Amino acid sequence: MRGVLAALVLTLCARSACAQDRLPPGDEGWYADGRSGIRGATIGPIESSLFPGRGYGTPSTAALLDHLARLGVNWVSVTPFGRIWDLSSTDVLMDFEAPYEENRAAVRRVVAQAHARGMQVMIIPHLWVETEGWRGEIDPGSPEGWAQYQASYRAFVTAWAQDAALAGADAFSIGVECGSWSGRFGGYWASLIEEVRALFPGLLTYSANWDEVDHVLFWDQLDLIGVNAFYPLAERDDASFDQYVQGALRARQGLAELVAVVQRPVVFTEIGYTTRRNAAVQPWLWPDGMSQVELSEAEQARALLASFRAFLPNRWFTGFFVWRWYADLDDVSQEAIWGFSPHGKRAERVLGRVFAQPWAVDPEPFAWLDAPAPAGPRVLDVLDELAMRLRPTVVPR
Secondary structure (H helix, E strand, C coil), X not given: CHHHHHHHHHHHHHHHHHHCCCCCCCCCHHHHCCCCCEEEEEEECCCCCCCCCCCCCCHHHHHHHHHHHHHCCCEEEECCEEEECCCCCCCCECCECECHHHHHHHHHHHHHHHHHCCCEEEECCEEEECCCCCHHHCCCCCHHHHHHHHHHHHHHHHHHHHHHHHHCCCEEEEEECCCCCCCCCHHHHHHHHHHHHHHCCCEEEEEEECCCHHHCCXXXXXXXXXXXXXXXXXXCCCCCHHHHHHHHHHHHHHXXXXXXXXXXXXXXXXXXXXXXXXXXXXXXXXXXXXXXXXXXXXXXXXXXXXXXXXXXXXXXXXXXXXEEEECCCCCCCCCCCCCCCCCCCHHHHHHHHHHCCCCCCCCCCCCCXXXXXXXXHHHHHHHHHHHHHCCCCCCCC
């Protein structure tokens, strides 16, 4: 028995060393490496068939990146898509809105545009389900079906990993919301991660849905714990800001327990709220198809603030990518006005203020300040000030 345990410990240690060769060890590896916090924005989509020629790597994304740079964004994520027909399909198709060869060239151009503006880039390949269903529920239905799907998925991810390397991207996500199978098939995931590491020299993460994080098998093989952080901040409508903060603190506690075990820093690969009343009760609800929506820019902003209030004081929290801006700032075809985009809304102004503050994970001294200042209290004071300005002046009935 002792021999088995010793072998297991050696295996885990070797695996950990492999995963952490890009960051110092431990949950504060990002901070120890002297990296600034990720003040990130997700840019999507790769292309729009409704507005051709305005996708990644065009003058439209150049203008968008200029806008984001003025806002204080220092990282962007780009989201090339593959597609499957339905939740039982086994074939991941590489074309999405345009042929794969065109899309990979577009991604390379937008990475160059971002780097030219001093931004770093994470590439996060997504899967689009052509018919109804969410990718987190994919199930080919048999061992043979899973084997076929996983072979196709491997080809999809490794192709984009190689493209990310050729583009010079800084980080890469090996998947998004694979909840139906990220907690099993450990051998498959280990070999996929090993293959991706051989292709891509940058940081690796995986974008787990918020309720999937505790079940992922392979965090110890990656550099960062990635979370699509659509945590519900309240169970009932018309919650106060303080109740939202308490909800975010509960989410932080659960994540902190995982961090203590896995010893990896955390990045929110996605965080966002729609622009409507009570958006943080079920923040994952997609804006399409909603009716009788009560718009609320303040709600979107205060939900973000509550999440920041809980997470920014932690050195194991590297930052976040806000979901999302679109490749063309003038393209309003992608979602309704009550959607996730913060562009031109109060949330965007709030983000600019938050980005300008030092965070706990930022290196000291803070180069953009005249003198060093404690990260925690300073950003918390700003968050509280912004939250006060967003308080409603009319008590809900």
